[in-house]
Amino acid sequence: MAAAGRHILDVRGLHKSFGTLxxxxxxxxxxxxxxxxxxxxxxxxxxxxxxxxxNRLEEPTSGSIHVDGTDILAPGVDIxxxxxxxxxxxxxxxxxPHMTAxxxxxxxxxxASRKSKAEALEIGRAALARVGLAHKAxxxxxxxxxxxQQRVAIARALALEPKIVLFDEPTSALxxxxxxxxxxxxxDLRETGMTMLVVSHELQFARAAADRVVFMEDGVIVxxxxxxxxxxxPQQARTRAFVARIDGHR
Amino acid sequence: MDxxxxxxxxxxxxxxxxxxxxxGMWVTTYLAAFVIATGLALGLLLAVLRSTLSQKMxxxxxxxxxxxxxxxxxFVDVMRSVPPLVLIVLFFYGLPAxxxxxxxxxxxxxxxxxxxxxxxxxxxxxxxxxVAKGQWxxxxxxxLGFLQTLIYVxxxxxxxxxxxPLTNRTIAITKGTALGQVVAVQEILYQAYSGLSxxxxxxxxxxGALAYLVLFLxxxxxxxxxxxxxxxxx
Numbered sequence: 001m002a003a004a005g006r007h008i009l010d011v012r013g014l015h016k017s018f019g020t021l022x023x024x025x026x027x028x029x030x031x032x033x034x035x036x037x038x039x040x041x042x043x044x045x046x047x048x049x050x051x052x053x054x055n056r057l058e059e060p061t062s063g064s065i066h067v068d069g070t071d072i073l074a075p076g077v078d079i080x081x082x083x084x085x086x087x088x089x090x091x092x093x094x095x096x097p098h099m100t101a102x103x104x105x106x107x108x109x110x111x112a113s114r115k116s117k118a119e120a121l122e123i124g125r126a127a128l129a130r131v132g133l134a135h136k137a138x139x140x141x142x143x144x145x146x147x148x149q150q151r152v153a154i155a156r157a158l159a160l161e162p163k164i165v166l167f168d169e170p171t172s173a174l175x176x177x178x179x180x181x182x183x184x185x186x187x188d189l190r191e192t193g194m195t196m197l198v199v200s201h202e203l204q205f206a207r208a209a210a211d212r213v214v215f216m217e218d219g220v221i222v223x224x225x226x227x228x229x230x231x232x233x234p235q236q237a238r239t240r241a242f243v244a245r246i247d248g249h250r
Numbered sequence: 251m252d253x254x255x256x257x258x259x260x261x262x263x264x265x266x267x268x269x270x271x272x273x274g275m276w277v278t279t280y281l282a283a284f285v286i287a288t289g290l291a292l293g294l295l296l297a298v299l300r301s302t303l304s305q306k307m308x309x310x311x312x313x314x315x316x317x318x319x320x321x322x323x324x325f326v327d328v329m330r331s332v333p334p335l336v337l338i339v340l341f342f343y344g345l346p347a348x349x350x351x352x353x354x355x356x357x358x359x360x361x362x363x364x365x366x367x368x369x370x371x372x373x374x375x376x377x378x379x380x381v382a383k384g385q386w387x388x389x390x391x392x393x394l395g396f397l398q399t400l401i402y403v404x405x406x407x408x409x410x411x412x413x414x415p416l417t418n419r420t421i422a423i424t425k426g427t428a429l430g431q432v433v434a435v436q437e438i439l440y441q442a443y444s445g446l447s448x449x450x451x452x453x454x455x456x457x458g459a460l461a462y463l464v465l466f467l468x469x470x471x472x473x474x475x476x477x478x479x480x481x482x483x484x
Contacts, residue, residue, distance in 0.1 A: 057387055059306075084393035094388035098406045107402060108392035153388075160392060 005033035007066070008164045008195045009054060014063035016049055023049045025219040027063070031164070034193040038206040038227070041216035042242060047199045050216065051166050054197065055086045068163045084112055087157030087165035091172050093149040095141040101128060101152045102137040105159045113160060127159040128152070131185050147178030151185055158189075165189070167198040203246055207231055215239045260453040267445040267454040274441035275461050281359060281437060282424035282465075288363040289423065290416070293370025296322055298400065300371070301378050305396060322371070329368030335429045337361035342433040354433030366423040373415045377408030417473035425466065438462060 009031040016024040023046045031037055039047045052058040054065060056072060056079055065072050072082045095104050102124050109120035128134050131151035141149050150170060157165050167186070171179045183205050189196065190209060200206065206213055206227055213230040215223045215238075223230060223239045234240045303319040306312075329337075342357035352360070381404045389399040428439040438461045445454025 055391055057391060080390075080393040080395055082393075083391055086391070088388075088391040090384060090388060092382075092384050094382070094384035096385065096388070096403050096407075098410070107389075108394055111398050111402065112393035112395075156388075156392065 005035070006069075007031065008033050008035075008068055009197065010064075010066040011050075011054070012064045014050070014053060014065065015061045016046075016053055016058060017061045023219050024053070024060075027219075027221060029214070029221065031195060031197055033195055035211045036190050036196045036198065036209060037212040037214055037224075038210040039197065039199045039214045039216060040201070040203065040206065040242070041222075045216045046219040047216050048168055051168050051197065051199050054166055055083050055088055057088075080112060084108070084160050085163045087154075087160065087162035089150070089153050089157055089165065089167045089170050091169040093141070093146070093153045093173070095149055095152055095156075097141050100138050100140055101133060101144070101155075104141070104152055105156045108156070109159055123159050124155075127155040130158060130188070131155045132181075145178060146174045147181040150174065150182045154182075154185055154189075158194075164195040164197065167196065167200065169199055169201070171200065171202055201246075203231070215242065217242070258452055258456050260451050263445075263449045263451045263453040264457050266449070267441070267457060270441040270445060271438060271454065271457050271461050274436060274438035274458070275465060277355075277435065278427050278437040278461075278465060281355065281362075281427045281430065281435065284359055285362040285366060285423060285427065286420055288359070289366025290370050290420070292363065292367035294374055296326070296367060296371040297374035297378060298405075300375060301400060302396070326368040326371050329364050330372070332365075334361055334365050334423075334426050335432065337365065338429055338433055354430060354435045357433055358427065358430035358435050362423055362426050362429075365426075366419065369419045369423075370416060373412045373419065374408065377410075377412040378404060380411055381407045414477045417476055421466065421469055421473060424469070425462070428462075438465075 007030045009029070011027055011029040014024055014027040014029075015022070027046075027050055029050075039050065041047050049058055053060045054067070060073060063073075067082060067086055070082060071077065072079070095101075096107070099107065102121070105127050106120040106124035109115045109123055110117065113120075115123065125134060125137060128137055131154050133148060133151055133155065136144060136148060136152070141152070144152065154165075154170075170186070171182050174182065179202070183202065186196070186198070186205075187209055198206075198210075210227050212224060213227045214221055215230060215234075215236075217238055223234060223236045225235075229235075230239060231243055234243055300319055300322050303315040303322075305315075307315060338358050338361040341352060341361050342354055345352045345357065385403055385407065386399055389403045390396075394403070427435075427437055430437050431440040431443060434440065438458050442454045442458030442461075445457075446452050
């Protein structure tokens with residue numbers, strides 16, 4: 001599936017410590033254009049920190065990160081310009097409660113991308129339509145279900161036409177019956193060729209949709225490969241133990 | 251009973267001093283308006299500045315920022331500790347000694363504005379802190395800068411949270427305009443009190459109390475209305 005194609009994300013020797021606590025201990029990872037990679041692992045393994053380093057919501061301690069060819073850790077890099085090309089979707093949606101769905105989606109278009117009002121509204125409406133919420137443009141987040149809120153959050157990320165979208169446990173805060181709608185949007189996104197890096201516990205979805213599954217534990221990547229390999233025939237004992245534990249809960 | 255009415259509700263005396271009390275009401279009104287305007291604006295500015303200074307920055311700059319941040323906190327704590335009356339008197343007698351000519355009205359305005367600014371800063375700050383960290387992260391992750399995030403995402407939410415405590419504090423401070431009396435600001439209490447001295451009858455004080463009610467009861471009621479209006483529409 002993920003054949004040739006340049007690397008959208010290129011991470012080398014990434015370390016991150018919080019005080020004396022080393023959370024990431026040397027991550028090397030590359031993601032090709034149009035690839036969908038799933039990061040799994042026990043809580044505290046550093047998955048979310050890894051993701052958050054990729055747009056510098058966390059400041060890496062050492063290592064290098066290139067996004068679409070740009071060294072995002074270079075001194076003097078325009079981090080706001082970099083972030084416009086990296087979409088991010090959060091576990092808790094983080095929609096702006098004082099704005100409508102459309103307002104949420106268009107804010108960065110107006111302020112960061114400097115689009116005209118008419119242009120921003122047009123792009124914003126199109127983004128909401130992509131996640132199936134064109135009819136909710138004027139609704140405030142409080143009037144939307146969790147699944148709808150997360151889809152607005154995805155639209156907010158998509159509106160900026162990012163090169164890659166990072167998903168940080170996008171379905172963990174949702175009621176089970178609402179998970180499907182968000183996964184469907186992610187599936188549609190994949191069809192359009194969006195490059196995605198997803199931290200999630202939706203293993204069934206990973207099995208069906210991921211090009212690659214990355215297993216992290218204790219701040220390192222233990223094993224990675226196609227889902228059938230990581231889930232079906234894991235090479236490492238730690239991966240086997242984790243997969244068995246997860247499957248046991250189903 | 252007659253004696254009580256004669257003492258506190260003496261129509262003749264009241265009529266005589268009504269113009270004075272009315273002019274006092276005008277002074278109280280514009281003094282309060284100026285105090286509210288400068289106090290709330292300065293408080294917001296300080297809170298925004300404190301938030302900006304609390305950002306991560308490179309080493310030499312971060313020391314300066316930390317020093318400024320501590321200075322703001324020091325100012326706020328001092329202004330919240332000192333009684334407004336003390337400040338008024340201090341400014342009235344102290345500033346001219348420093349070569350800064352200031353009238354009683356100016357001293358009262360300055361003192362009350364600074365006290366309101368200090369309390370307002372703490373309230374705004376609490377509001378800023380109360381806005382979820384995820385709001386910052388979401389906005390920054392779409393490429394918004396620090397100030398854009400503060401102004402368009404965080405402040406509108408913070409200010410909503412701060413309306414009820416700010417309303418209370420504002421009412422409390424505007425009543426403090428009565429303190430201007432000690433430095434001869436000719437506001438309601440000053441007029442009432444001098445009326446009492448001239449007529450040897452406390453009825454002007456009653457009139458003054460009524461004047462305060464007429465001025466501030468609508469403010470208190472408006473405050474309650476604002477509080478309900480700004481309640482979260484989720």
